[in-house]
Amino acid sequence: MQPAAPITQDLVTIPRKLPQSERQNLVGLTRDGLRAALIEAGTPEKQAKMRVGQIWQWIYQKGVRDFESMTNLAKDYRALLAERFEIAVPEVVQRQVSADGTRKYLVRIAGGHEVETVYIPETDRGTLCISSQVGCTLTCSFCHTGTQKLVRNLTPGEIIGQVMLARDDLGEWPEPGRNPKNEQRLLSNIVLMGMGEPLYNFDGVRDAMQIAMDGEGISLSRRRITLSTSGVVPEIARTAEEIGCLLAVSFHATTDEVRDKLVPINKRWNITELLDALRAYPKLSNSERITFEYVMLKDVNDSDADARRLVKLIRGIPAKINLIPFNEWPGAPYERSDWERIEAFADIVYKAGYASPVRTPRGEDIMAACGQLKSATERGRRSRAQIASELGGG
Numbered sequence: 185m186q187p188a189a190p191i192t193q194d195l196v197t198i199p200r201k202l203p204q205s206e207r208q209n210l211v212g213l214t215r216d217g218l219r220a221a222l223i224e225a226g227t228p229e230k231q232a233k234m235r236v237g238q239i240w241q242w243i244y245q246k247g248v249r250d251f252e253s254m255t256n257l258a259k260d261y262r263a264l265l266a267e268r269f270e271i272a273v274p275e276v277v278q279r280q281v282s283a284d285g286t287r288k289y290l291v292r293i294a295g296g297h298e299v300e301t302v303y304i305p306e307t308d309r310g311t312l313c314i315s316s317q318v319g320c321t322l323t324c325s326f327c328h329t330g331t332q333k334l335v336r337n338l339t340p341g342e343i344i345g346q347v348m349l350a351r352d353d354l355g356e357w358p359e360p361g362r363n364p365k366n367e368q369r370l371l372s373n374i375v376l377m378g379m380g381e382p383l384y385n386f387d388g389v390r391d392a393m394q395i396a397m398d399g400e401g402i403s404l405s406r407r408r409i410t411l412s413t414s415g416v417v418p419e420i421a422r423t424a425e426e427i428g429c430l431l432a433v434s435f436h437a438t439t440d441e442v443r444d445k446l447v448p449i450n451k452r453w454n455i456t457e458l459l460d461a462l463r464a465y466p467k468l469s470n471s472e473r474i475t476f477e478y479v480m481l482k483d484v485n486d487s488d489a490d491a492r493r494l495v496k497l498i499r500g501i502p503a504k505i506n507l508i509p510f511n512e513w514p515g516a517p518y519e520r521s522d523w524e525r526i527e528a529f530a531d532i533v534y535k536a537g538y539a540s541p542v543r544t545p546r547g548e549d550i551m552a553a554c555g556q557l558k559s560a561t562e563r564g565r566r567s568r569a570q571i572a573s574e575l576g577g578g
Contacts (some may be wrong), residue, residue, distance in 0.1 A: 211340025244401025249356030273345035317380025343392035383416035424468035440492035473502035480521035491532035
């Protein structure tokens with residue numbers, strides 16, 4: 185008698201659902217990075233490009249955060265995605281609204297760290313000021329953020345996530361069935377002027393801004409994005425080539441002696457080196473002009489002589505000069521220039537042929553104005569005398 189043949193059955197392998205802490209966040213991945221992640225999770229290579237496009241539009245064009253809502257994907261594929269991935273943006277732990285409509289978000293990221301993001305509504309645009317680092321390495325003496333030590337760089341997901349959470353709060357994701365390109369843009373501009381020096385987190389900022397500029401997603405023009413740097417000279421040409429956005433420079437002084445104290449990075453790359461790099465930027469990036477940011481500090485950098493030196497220094501560079509009344513913060517070692525002095529300075533610059541708008545301070549009542557950002561957990565107050573002594577009396 186022959187032994188009975190063993191009973192066999194087809195086994196269907198059901199992927200183990202990863203715990204949430206092990207699921208990969210798709211927010212912040214470049215298209216190439218998303219394609220690689222999908223293939224690794226089991227997406228056939230021939231389908232990968234199409235799947236990237238579909239998922240990309242759901243996340244960045246429609247603002248969808250759960251895979252089940254991605255109705256042009258097969259149900260079993262949606263289940264696979266949910267098992268391996270997540271779509272997560274930073275958590276808003278506090279939201280403040282200024283009397284002038286400015287919104288400030290205290291945002292918690294991985295590790296429990298916090299950064300701040302500010303939305304500024306204007307009649308012709310809505311500008312989001314986003315952070316690129318937790319803290320800052322630069323210790324600019326007039327900047328509240330500079331009194332907080334650098335903790336770490338933000339990831340691309342944490343950078344573009346600030347744009348997404350602001351769009352959540354503004355209710356800006358398009359309604360189903362409507363072309364997002366026809367929607368009124370409440371968030372129309374991005375400025376990398378929040379916490380941190382963007383060019384010390386170049387790769388993260390580049391990847392996040394490429395996502396912001398992608399025409400199948402958030403779809404902001406590169407001319408709607410401004411990156412503000414204190415003068416990391418070696419990365420300026422790279423910014424032109426790999427991002428191509430508008431550039432703003434935290435200039436703030438017309439002599440190396442003063443700028444060394446206000447913007448200590450000047451000790452590494454002085455005014456001459458910085459201006460040499462800036463002269464090439466508009467041509468490399470096809471940008472129209474560079475914005476020079478100049479904070480007005482009483483009896484420090486606001487004289488007529490400073491104004492004349494400034495226009496002489498930037499001669500030949502397509503530029504505008506933003507004059508910024510100093511936004512005071514507790515313990516600040518400086519005072520805001522008198523209004524008459526600011527107007528006299530602006531007049532000299534204007535007569536030299538440069539636009540010289542005086543920036544209207546926004547969100548001062550919620551500490552959301554330029555130079556005031558600092559995460560709530562790091563708001564240790566230091567006295568004016570302590571900060572001044574660290575600067576050698578500056």
